[in-house]
Amino acid sequence: MAVLVLSSLNSIVEEALVLKGEDVDVVVPNKLLDSRRRRNPEMRFHGISRWNGYAELEALANRIPNINQVFTVEEQTVRAAGFLRDLLGLSGQSHRDALAMTDKHLMKERARSHGIPTAGHVVARSVEDVRDAGDELGWPLVVKPRSGMGTMNTFKVNDHNDLERLYREGAFTTGIPDPTGRLSASEGLVDGLFSYKFGFMVEQFIDVVEEYFCDMVWHDGELLMAVPCRYLTPLIGNIGKLYGVTVLPEGAEEFRRVRELAVAAARALNVQSGYVHCELMLDSRGDLYFGEAGNRPGGREILALSSKVHDWDPMEVLGCLAMGIRPDISSERTYEILASAVPQAPAGRIVAMSDRDELLSIPEVVDVVLKTEVGVVHGGSHNSADGVAYIFFTPQSLETSNKEIEEIGAAFRVDVEPA
CATH class of the missing domain: 3.40.50.20 (Rossmann fold)
Structure with missing residues (x-):
């Protein structure tokens, strides 16, 4: 083959x-x-x-x-x-289905046609279009690329004055650093929001009180795995801050709601085979919305997190999916609840940081992956995918997990100096 x-x-x-x-x-x-x-x-x-x-x-x-x-x-x-x-x-x-999966406008139109709740949105091409959208949809707004990754070029805009300030400061035209070159073949992704040829998204701002995601594995239209999780804080305001995730216990009400809506969205998008990462948001009224989905595992530590929960080898599963073979994933859980803490670091040369053994000595910690080392020049946090360590641990409960993420994140020490 x-x-x-x-x-x-x-x-x-x-x-x-x-x-x-x-x-x-x-x-x-x-x-x-x-x-x-x-x-x-x-x-x-x-x-x-x-x-x-x-x-x-x-x-x-x-x-x-x-x-x-x-x-x-x-x-x-x-x-x-x-x-x-x-x-x-x-x-x-x-x-055709790939377009719907990667263009947020097409994605939300298809989701809404299948009865999936989403935020209202329009396509815009200028600051004047954003202003008109605010008057139509109501303020505040979220502006984001139609096709992108992480939270790159994504902004909350509170009102007319905030829009003018962001525009004056160049927020919509400033490019994103790409030191690795991974985005060099991706049209417009690093060139600023207003560079997108087919416009960008303007969405109603949802008063998010919790943000969730569900990572799924599909084969020929069959759902093999679904791992619903909760973010420590909503991603749009999380750049540069401690990041973390908690896997929802199967007995939790959130588990059922998040899983059902994520699976329905994936079916509406005609998912066939591979990974799907689906984002969902809960507002202050208790309504759950579909945010967006991607044909990939979740970023950062999420692939490792979901594989630990169901005790499978990511390399084996990826190899099978790439070959068109149905992977064997157990429905049984190794952990009923598992969480991660992903500390960030400011830009600069790393001169000192916690080592792996130090972090593993914390009783609840089950694994640690260091993403950098002393002497490396760290670029800082520019999107939700940045992080200097993945710390996996078993929280006492879903109710205490966020507090425990913050405590374990604070235990990670990293010092930088100007590069």
């Missing part, structure tokens, strides 16, 4: 396939081609300048022989994967 993987910085899928002894070709942004070849000389790499360059994708498909499967877990490559499947006559998510 020959599998074509669309990738950039995240090499987990191709590494999973190599472990299974499979033949793999990998398409990466041109900017990363040399470094990826040096890092993984056993793989065949192909460069691309733009993930939405369909003539370039067609040329790649003609150049790579005997492709049986196309797979990705990176949000900016989902459309390209759908296009290639259609072009090659392969099973899996179509280009």
